[in-house]
Amino acid sequence: MSDPLSPTHPSLHERHQAVLPDWLALYYEQPLEITHGEGRHVWDVDGRRYLDFFGGILTTMTAHALPEVTKAVSEQAGRIIHSSTLYLNRPMVELAERIAVLSGIPDARVFFTTSGTEANDAALLLATTYRRSNQILAMRNSYHGRSFSTVGITGNRAWSPTSLSPLQTLYVHGGVRGSGPFAELSDADYIAACVEDLRDMLGQTARGVAALIAEPIQGVGGFTAPPDGLYAAFREVLQEHGILWISDEVQTGWGRTGDHFWGWQAHGQHGAPDMLTFAKGIGNGMSIGGVVARAEVMNCLDANSISTFGGSPITMAAGNANLAYLLEHDLQGNARRVGGLLTERLRAAAAGLDVVREVRGRGLMIGVELTDARAASRVLETAREGGLLIGKGGLDGAVLRIAPPLSLSVAEAEEGAAVLEAALKQAQTELGGRP
Structure with missing residues (x-):
């Protein structure tokens, strides 16, 4: 040796x-x-x-080694670290109750995962099952994770190692304000042009699209964003076709943007998305992700499902303490x-x-x-x-x-x-x- x-x-x-x-x-x-x-x-x-x-x-x-979070983790670890979703879990229910209210989604249900990738993967499963379609709209320059399904809807070549996918993905204009064919337009004209492009796509190339997934501010893409109001305008078109809107809040959630608690709110406080996904900041370093969805969407799965590590007592204790600190301060x-x-x-x-x-x-x-x-x-x-x-x-x-x-x-x-x-x-x- x-x-x-x-x-x-x-x-x-x-x-x-x-x-x-x-x-x-x-x-x-x-x-x-x-x-x-x-x-x-x-x-x-x-x-x-x-x-x-x-x-x-x-x-x-919130902060490295935040005492409130480390104390909550230590105390929970001293009781029980793991049980799975097959058993009632008080910290998970408590955090889900808080997130459901904060989400702005009516009659919300919350499913916990261990990462943003897994959260987006679950949202895609729900959307394609609910709509009986494998067609997804995604934004150019987007990033939604590293799993097989999320790589398939990533619009950034640097983070998409394969073109193989179980999904048919159609990429929409609008995620990057400063480049592309509409870059020189005013904000109002930019939104109008992107909406018209979306209408044209849905009218000519798509049948029964399941959902649009979009980051309100593109994270890996370089913190780019459309003008405020674009996704609200998109939502009106989507609703005409029954298409779901998934807001990927993995990087924009929990008040990071300052003006709003969720990134989608910059596009209008009324008309919440059908689903939002979250991760990263809520755990302050602990592995927490999740999906919030309207009950009819969340409950559309007709097969058994569990999560071995999603919503574990120790990560939920951290999330509860972290969220409380965020709001109180x-x-x-x-x-x-x-x-x-x-x-x-x-x-x-x-x-x-x-x-x-x-x-x-x-x-x-x-x-x-x-x-x-x-x-x-x-x-x-x-x-x-x-x-x-x-x-x-x-x-x-x-x-x-x-x-x-x-x-x-x-x-x-x-x-x-x-x-x-x-x-x-x-x-x-x-x-x-x-x-």
């Missing part, structure tokens, strides 16, 4: 490469091992502290206030930099689109050197994704913006733009 302290002993990165898939992506030229976190900060294996502006892909919603309001300040600070920092195409976003969900993926990778590395963790996305990987915990303070927002400004200026200089 080799000595783990020997210089020839493989690094954790080398061990990762030896036993995990090549397509399991890692950030950074020298991948980072995070050992612990607190508040809005995390520490690596060498003891270096970072301000976390990505929250484990928008998952650490008005983190949606904090996302609106601090996110607005951070967005304006980043726009000011980007002014005059050729390397930056656009700063966009809502609340604490901010995208900084750069000229290309090379620039984004350079800024990602430089920001890390400055003690700041951010993400990236977009069709070609050219968008910096900024989504810190919703408890971010004004001082922390300014600290992160200063690091990011320096990284952008360095990329500008290195890549040949004017300083």
